[in-house]
Amino acid sequence: MMRLVLSVALVFVLSIGGGAATVRYALDHLAALEGLTIGPWIAFPDRGSPDADPYSKARFSRKAELPLGPSEGLAFVAxxxxxxxxxxxxxxxxxxxxxxxxxFWTLHPSAESGTPPEPQAMRWPGLHSMQILRREDDSFEVTASPRPHPGNxxxxxxxxxxSLVFTLYDAPTIRNLDAARVDLPLIYRAGCE
Structure with missing residues (x-):
C-alpha cells in the first residue's frame, strides 16, 4: 500500500515539475518563433493587441511589461x-x-531579463531621436560602452x-510589417575589457 502511495506521489511530482519546466522554457527560449526578426533585432508586433498568443501574454505578465499598442509603436530588442x-x-x-x-525613437540598454540597468549618473540611460548627432545622409553612429566616448x-x-532596445513610436513603415523594406541599425563589437 505504501509503495502505491509513493508511486502516485512521484508521478504527480514529476508531472507538475516537468510541466512547469517546459512552460518556463517556452516563455524564456521560444520567444523568437513568433517574432519579427530584422538583422539582430527582434520585435513582437502583436504584443499590445488582443491577437497576442497566450505565451506572449504570459511572458508580458511574468515580466510586468506594458507593451505598446499596434498604433503606438514597436520595440525591437537585440x-x-x-x-x-x-x-x-x-x-x-x-x-x-x-x-x-x-x-520619435529611443535606444536604451537593458538587462537580459528586460529589467532596466542599474542607476547611472544620468537621468535617462538611453538616447532618443531628438538628441542624436547625425551624419549628412541622416545616418548615425552610437557607441554603447561602459566607458565614455565622444559623439553618441x-x-x-x-x-x-x-540587450539593446530600439523603440519606434508612430512609425508608418512598421504598421505594414514589411520587413524587407525596413532597415534597422547594425551592431558591431568594438572590443571587450
Whole structure:
C-alpha cells in the first residue's frame, strides 16, 4: 500500500515539475518563433493587441511589461550583435545605420531579463531621436560602452548579458510589417575589457 502511495506521489511530482519546466522554457527560449526578426533585432508586433498568443501574454505578465499598442509603436530588442555573438555589458559596441521613418525613437540598454540597468549618473540611460548627432545622409553612429566616448554614447555599465532596445513610436513603415523594406541599425563589437 505504501509503495502505491509513493508511486502516485512521484508521478504527480514529476508531472507538475516537468510541466512547469517546459512552460518556463517556452516563455524564456521560444520567444523568437513568433517574432519579427530584422538583422539582430527582434520585435513582437502583436504584443499590445488582443491577437497576442497566450505565451506572449504570459511572458508580458511574468515580466510586468506594458507593451505598446499596434498604433503606438514597436520595440525591437537585440541580444546579439550583427555577427550573432551575445551582447555583454563589459564590451563596447558600435551601432550604426539609419532609423526607419518614425515620429520619435529611443535606444536604451537593458538587462537580459528586460529589467532596466542599474542607476547611472544620468537621468535617462538611453538616447532618443531628438538628441542624436547625425551624419549628412541622416545616418548615425552610437557607441554603447561602459566607458565614455565622444559623439553618441550609450552607457552600458555593469557585468553580464546585455540587450539593446530600439523603440519606434508612430512609425508608418512598421504598421505594414514589411520587413524587407525596413532597415534597422547594425551592431558591431568594438572590443571587450
Amino acid at each position: 541580444g546579439v550583435d550583427s555577427a550573432g555573438a551575445a551582447l555583454r555589458r563589459d564590451c563596447s559596441y558600435r551601432i550604426e545605420g539609419k532609423a526607419p521613418a518614425a515620429r 554614447w550609450l552607457v552600458t555599465g555593469g557585468e553580464g548579458p546585455l
